[in-house]
Amino acid sequence: MPEVLFPVDQSRSFYDQQVPCHNRWHPDIPPVASVRPGSEFRLECREWFDGTIGNNDSAHDVRDADLSMVHPLSGPVAVTGAQPGDLLVVDILDLGPVPQQAGPVAGQGWGYTGVFARTNGGGFLTDHFPDAHKAVWDFHGQTATSRHLPGVGFTGITHPGLIGTAPSHQLLDQWNAREAALISTAPDAVPPLALPPLEHNALMGSLTGNAAREAARTGARTAPPRENGGNQDIKNLTRGARVFLPVFVEGGLLSAGDLHFSQGDGEITFCGGIEMGGFLDLHVDLIKDGMNAYGIEHNPVFMPGRTEPRYSEFLTFTGVSVDESGNQHYLDSQLAYKRACLNAITYLTRFGYTPEQAYLLLGAAPVEGRFSGVVDIPNSCATLYLPTAIFDFDVRPSSSGPQCSPRGSCATS
Numbered sequence: 448m449p450e451v452l453f454p455v456d457q458s459r460s461f462y463d464q465q466v467p468c469h470n471r472w473h474p475d476i477p478p479v480a481s482v483r484p485g486s487e488f489r490l491e492c493r494e495w496f497d498g499t500i501g502n503n504d505s506a507h508d509v510r511d512a513d514l515s516m517v518h519p520l521s522g523p524v525a526v527t528g529a530q531p532g533d534l535l536v537v538d539i540l541d542l543g544p545v546p547q548q549a550g551p552v553a554g555q556g557w558g559y560t561g562v563f564a565r566t567n568g569g570g571f572l573t574d575h576f577p578d579a580h581k582a583v584w585d586f587h588g589q590t591a592t593s594r595h596l597p598g599v600g601f602t603g604i605t606h607p608g609l610i611g612t613a614p615s616h617q618l619l620d621q622w623n624a625r626e627a628a629l630i631s632t633a634p635d636a637v638p639p640l641a642l643p644p645l646e647h648n649a650l651m652g653s654l655t656g657n658a659a660r661e662a663a664r665t666g667a668r669t670a671p672p673r674e675n676g677g678n679q680d681i682k683n684l685t686r687g688a689r690v691f692l693p694v695f696v697e698g699g700l701l702s703a704g705d706l707h708f709s710q711g712d713g714e715i716t717f718c719g720g721i722e723m724g725g726f727l728d729l730h731v732d733l734i735k736d737g738m739n740a741y742g743i744e745h746n747p748v749f750m751p752g753r754t755e756p757r758y759s760e761f762l763t764f765t766g767v768s769v770d771e772s773g774n775q776h777y778l779d780s781q782l783a784y785k786r787a788c789l790n791a792i793t794y795l796t797r798f799g800y801t802p803e804q805a806y807l808l809l810g811a812a813p814v815e816g817r818f819s820g821v822v823d824i825p826n827s828c829a830t831l832y833l834p835t836a837i838f839d840f841d842v843r844p845s846s847s848g849p850q851c852s853p854r855g856s857c858a859t860s
């Protein structure tokens with residue numbers, strides 16, 4: 448086992464750890480350790496709501512989840528010799544739930560998928576699902592099942608939802624300026640268009656006092672992916688993946704967290720992966736001046752992992768950029784993917800699932816989402832690939848009709 452550079456005591460809040468987490472991006476957050484290129488190490492991670500979501504049949508906890516506390520990140524780790532303009536090469540060696548531990552915190556043998564209420568973050572289909580819901584998943588080795596989604600079991604494609612380097616002061620200023628400009632176009636939108644810096648509940652690692660308060664005032668929230676990687680929620684960043692992250696500050700300052708046991712493309716419910724705490728083993732290296740040499744200037748590049756579920760048959764739902772009132776939109780791939788997801792949800796209700804269960808399933812299961820066509824005016828075409836083998840019944844259409852059975856319900860608020 449590699450050296451643990453960032454330990455987490457899962458019995459304590461992340462506000463109360465020996466090595467403090469950080470939940471904002473800021474270049475002044477000091478590294479917890481420095482490693483040489485070529486090093487391997489382990490980061491332990493806390494699940495993104497700090498253990499406030501329970502293994503129970505109510506979604507009150509998801510309804511009341513406090514988004515100001517996310518995401519608790521493990522790190523930053525400085526890589527000696529890393530300078531702005533380099534590429535940090537990060538290999539994901541291994542990761543998983545909290546090892547050999549059952550307990551009340553997500554990651555201790557179980558995880559959860561949530562649907563946020565419209566008034567508390569919302570999600571991809573929040574117009575259809577304005578209330579909070581939850582599914583609890585049990586881990587059996589690499590497989591997840593849920594009492595809230597009977598008839599389903601799948602191999603997880605485990606990955607860190609969030610991994611990235613620290614922004615420079617200049618880049619941070621750019622983020623804050625462009626996101627503030629967007630928010631100003633509809634400052635009262637529910638859910639909001641973006642999340643501005645917020646001092647409340649900010650944790651700035653080992654910064655304390657005035658320095659911490661000052662950094663918290665401008666520290667970027669961790670929800671969106673940005674040039675530094677961050678919360679990209681790419682399910683294929685699994686074991687064996689290699690990520691090339693742009694370096695913007697001395698040492699690179701690598702942080703990660705938000706582990707997912709599994710997730711569908713798009714993480715559509717927003718709390719849509721199977722959320723858990725656990726461990727993340729990394730190897731780091733450097734490509735000096737790699738950003739310029741390879742033209743990797745704006746966003747990371749990665750090579751997907753070599754260990755993932757092997758599903759060979761899919762039932763694929765399509766959607767085009769026409770809204771549900773029948774209005775034609777011009778090449779709107781976001782809308783097309785929504786329609787593909789809604790088509791899949793309607794289909795699954797014919798087998799006895801509630802729409803909420805189907806929505807949770809598409810967030811958590813290893814479904815593939817693609818922009819299949821983006822040029823055939825006026826309709827974009829998006830597709831959602833649902834692996835048929837994750838169901839313990841035949842989910843394919845046939846002349847005998849859908850096998851409709853009572854399939855319980857998810858946790859609701």
Ligand code: ZN
Pocket residue numbers: 495608705706707718719720722
């Ligand atoms: Zn997550």
